[in-house]
Amino acid sequence: MTEASGLPLEGPQGPKPRRVLSRRNIFLYGTLFVITLYYAMPLYVMIVTSLKGMPEIRLGNIFSPPMEVTFEPWVKAWSQACTGLTCNGLSTGFWNSVKITIPSVILSISIASVNGYALANWKFKGANVFFTILIFGAFIPYQVMLYPIVIILREIGLYGSLGGLVLVHTIFGMPILTLLFRNYFSSLPEELFKAARVDGAKFWGIYFRIMVPMSLPIFTVAVILQVTGIWNDFLFGVVYTGPETYPMTVSLNNIVNSTQGVKEYNINMAATIITGLVPLTIYFVSGRLFVRGIAAGAVKG
Amino acid sequence: MCAALPQALLRVEAMSNSIEIKNLDLRFGSFEVLQDLNLDIGKGEFLVLLGSSGCGKSTLLNCIAGLLDVSAGQIHINGENVTWAEPSERGIGMVFQSYALYPQMTVEGNLSFGLKNAKLPKAEIAQRVKRASEILQIEPLLKRKPAALSGGQRQRVAIGRALVRDVDVFLFDEPLSNLDAKLRADLRVEIKRLHQKLNNTMVYVTHDQIEAMTLADRIAIMRDGKIMQLGTPDEIYGLPMNKYVADFIGSPSMNFIDGSIKNGAFTVDELNLSLAGYEFASGEAVDRSATLGIRPEHVVTGELVSHSPYSIDVEVELIEPTGSDKLIDCQVAGHLFRVRMDGQAQVSVGETLKLGIDPARVSLFDTATEIRL
Ligand SMILES: Nc1ncnc2c1ncn2[C@@H]1O[C@H](COP(=O)(O)OP(=O)(O)OP(=O)(O)O)[C@@H](O)[C@H]1O
Numbered sequence: 212m213t214e215a216s217g218l219p220l221e222g223p224q225g226p227k228p229r230r231v232l233s234r235r236n237i238f239l240y241g242t243l244f245v246i247t248l249y250y251a252m253p254l255y256v257m258i259v260t261s262l263k264g265m266p267e268i269r270l271g272n273i274f275s276p277p278m279e280v281t282f283e284p285w286v287k288a289w290s291q292a293c294t295g296l297t298c299n300g301l302s303t304g305f306w307n308s309v310k311i312t313i314p315s316v317i318l319s320i321s322i323a324s325v326n327g328y329a330l331a332n333w334k335f336k337g338a339n340v341f342f343t344i345l346i347f348g349a350f351i352p353y354q355v356m357l358y359p360i361v362i363i364l365r366e367i368g369l370y371g372s373l374g375g376l377v378l379v380h381t382i383f384g385m386p387i388l389t390l391l392f393r394n395y396f397s398s399l400p401e402e403l404f405k406a407a408r409v410d411g412a413k414f415w416g417i418y419f420r421i422m423v424p425m426s427l428p429i430f431t432v433a434v435i436l437q438v439t440g441i442w443n444d445f446l447f448g449v450v451y452t453g454p455e456t457y458p459m460t461v462s463l464n465n466i467v468n469s470t471q472g473v474k475e476y477n478i479n480m481a482a483t484i485i486t487g488l489v490p491l492t493i494y495f496v497s498g499r500l501f502v503r504g505i506a507a508g509a510v511k512g
Numbered sequence: 513m514c515a516a517l518p519q520a521l522l523r524v525e526a527m528s529n530s531i532e533i534k535n536l537d538l539r540f541g542s543f544e545v546l547q548d549l550n551l552d553i554g555k556g557e558f559l560v561l562l563g564s565s566g567c568g569k570s571t572l573l574n575c576i577a578g579l580l581d582v583s584a585g586q587i588h589i590n591g592e593n594v595t596w597a598e599p600s601e602r603g604i605g606m607v608f609q610s611y612a613l614y615p616q617m618t619v620e621g622n623l624s625f626g627l628k629n630a631k632l633p634k635a636e637i638a639q640r641v642k643r644a645s646e647i648l649q650i651e652p653l654l655k656r657k658p659a660a661l662s663g664g665q666r667q668r669v670a671i672g673r674a675l676v677r678d679v680d681v682f683l684f685d686e687p688l689s690n691l692d693a694k695l696r697a698d699l700r701v702e703i704k705r706l707h708q709k710l711n712n713t714m715v716y717v718t719h720d721q722i723e724a725m726t727l728a729d730r731i732a733i734m735r736d737g738k739i740m741q742l743g744t745p746d747e748i749y750g751l752p753m754n755k756y757v758a759d760f761i762g763s764p765s766m767n768f769i770d771g772s773i774k775n776g777a778f779t780v781d782e783l784n785l786s787l788a789g790y791e792f793a794s795g796e797a798v799d800r801s802a803t804l805g806i807r808p809e810h811v812v813t814g815e816l817v818s819h820s821p822y823s824i825d826v827e828v829e830l831i832e833p834t835g836s837d838k839l840i841d842c843q844v845a846g847h848l849f850r851v852r853m854d855g856q857a858q859v860s861v862g863e864t865l866k867l868g869i870d871p872a873r874v875s876l877f878d879t880a881t882e883i884r885l
Pocket residue numbers: 540543545563564565566567568569570571572719
């Protein structure tokens with residue numbers, strides 16, 4: 212052994228050499244490149260167009276970069292573009308959407324996480340029936356319930372208000388979020404829950420002191436799902452709110468589809484980008500946690 | 513047996529009971545895990561629940577702890593009926609197999625969590641945490657999170673969490689089975705010391721015989737939710753009440769030979785063992801079919817055979833040296849028969865070996881009911 216160690220080794224050794232331009236790599240990166248292009252092109256066109264003035268747009272070169280960069284379309288989209296009768300731009304819709312999204316997200320996640328925790332850890336009588344009904348609820352098409360909910364909201368006096376829409380979003384988020392939280396909580400070791408009970412913690416004590424601190428990934432997933440879902444919602448927004456309380460997506464639609472005057476493509480592009488900015492930011496900030504949470508929730512259940 | 517019994521009775525009477533389990537039933541749906549189980553555990557006693565996997569040991573422990581609602585029956589702890597009481601109100605501390613430390617809290621936080629829930633004054637909490645960490649030698653670890661501890665340290669913290677509660681009853685659910693062999697032996701000794709020091713009641717679940725034998729004051733052998741035998745380690749080992757217990761305890765396990773009792777002797781094929789010296793549970797030998805059980809270590813070889821009441825010649829088929837011992841496989845009356853010899857003994861395969869058997873050390877079971885005769 213000691214003698215051999217002095218000699219240079221022969222044959223394959225160390226890391227296996229890999230060709231950079233193997234056929235597999237060319238295929239892989241080629242495909243990725245094409246897909247990237249497919250998704251990036253429209254975004255590029257939107258950004259470029261939103262920075263051009265109308266005269267330049269009329270030239271028709273949609274791919275050419277702006278000769279003269281102007282931010283006026285952005286300002287207009289935000290505060291002056293006409294949505295139907297009023298001309299306040301997207302700002303009203305934006306703040307409406309904020310006022311809808313934040314309470315809906317907080318409310319739906321708080322309730323669903325407690326639901327999931329109760330279902331996973333406190334196996335109360337009828338838990339399975341309750342859970343089955345909830346899951347069933349996840350598969351009922353929204354359209355079926357649109358009109359009945361209009362009536363219900365009108366009866367309780369919330370029709371056309373932000374509060375009504377918050378209620379609707381909270382209820383419709385419940386099945387999928389409860390499922391998500393239940394699966395995550397049942398993947399946590401059961402003995403932890405037992406230990407906490409021996410230590411005298413009660414329902415809420417265990418929830419807040421033991422479960423929630425261990426559940427950052429799943430809360431992140433839930434926040435992303437809800438923020439993007441509620442922010443992007445159009446159907447509920449247009450059905451359950453009025454012109455004063457339209458969410459941003461509805462405002463955007465009204466700007467882009469307004470039939471008076473010329474189509475101001477630059478303003479439309481800017482408005483669209485502004486509307487998409489919130490979900491985009493959320494993805495960028497928490498993408499990694501999102502993937503981790505989805506994986507963790509999928510382990511058991 | 514006759515000598516051991518009054519003593520055991522005396523001891524049980526002298527101590528009042530710490531835990532009394534009365535007619536306990538536990539079902540999961542229609543699946544009956546524990547059936548009509550009765551068990552009294554004395555104050556300061558170390559009771560080990562031993563049994564194969566799935567026999568209901570953890571279930572029984574969880575019932576005592578109040579983590580499972582019983583289907584029928586009662587549980588008393590320290591003379592109080594706690595059948596409906598919350599786990600935290602029962603005066604118990606519990607240690608789990610997976611440690612179950614709260615991952616986001618420091619060791620100190622883990623130890624004090626229960627005390628904070630009980631709303632104890634800060635000074636009292638600090639003092640109890642200090643005492644527990646001194647006893648378990650985990651003081652340098654107090655500020656660490658569980659993820660930064662080794663397996664042995666984690667288990668010590670888990671024991672500490674039961675310790676700070678200052679309770680009379682400790683429940684352990686296989687606390688050492690996640691540890692490696694060396695650490696297991698060390699912590700076993702530590703738990704024994706802890707018991708001698710605190711002198712509280714301990715109920716300890718394991719499926720490791722060595723752990724059970726070394727730790728227990730009494731062992732309860734469980735099978736399919738029933739207690740097959742409850743007794744001191746000596747009784748369990750020396751006087752197994754049925755074939756299951758005899759087979760379960762001891763490694764390598766007991767040799768069994770089916771035959772019959774005729775005229776005060778056990779006979780089958782070439783074997784004809786006079787039973788003079790065997791203490792029958794019923795007092796006398798009755799002719800019947802029976803199963804003879806002999807532990808490999810209770811067979812003598814070499815010069816000692818001449819002192820034995822009975823001897824038989826066998827042919828050595830296989831030798832397994834383990835260092836301290838040699839295990840010999842041979843055939844007696846058509847059954848595989850294992851004998852434990854000294855590690856230094858000179859034997860070779862094919863050789864004829866003389867075995868000496870003492871009827872006072874064998875066990876006899878009814879072939880049909882498998883109950884000790
Ligand atoms: N929640 C449950 N629902 C249905 N059956 C269960 C449940 N928990 C345990 N059982 C069953 O009860 C029986 C006893 O389980 P228990 O956990 O008490 O076994 P154990 O003796 O602790 O085994 P081990 O040594 O493997 O830990 C097993 O057959 C198990 O399948």
